[in-house]
Amino acid sequence: MRALADELGPTAGQLFGLLRAAVTGQTVSLPLFETMEVVGKEKVMERLRRAAGMLATLR
Numbered sequence: 001m002r003a004l005a006d007e008l009g010p011t012a013g014q015l016f017g018l019l020r021a022a023v024t025g026q027t028v029s030l031p032l033f034e035t036m037e038v039v040g041k042e043k044v045m046e047r048l049r050r051a052a053g054m055l056a057t058l059r
Contacts, residue, residue, distance in 0.1 A: 022051035 005015040
């Protein structure tokens with residue numbers, strides 16, 4: 001994930017904050033990767049797709 005942040009431009013903390021908000025709906029939560037594991041891959045992917053769709057409408 002840190003390599004992805006380097007590639008995309010934001011800091012790792014900024015990227016993780018965006019992921020946290022998309023996955024949990026909160027800006028503060030338990031550790032991100034453990035939370036993602038508990039939520040499950042399918043639900044995480046669904047939430048990320050929904051967040052991406054919402055961002056696309058802001059253009």
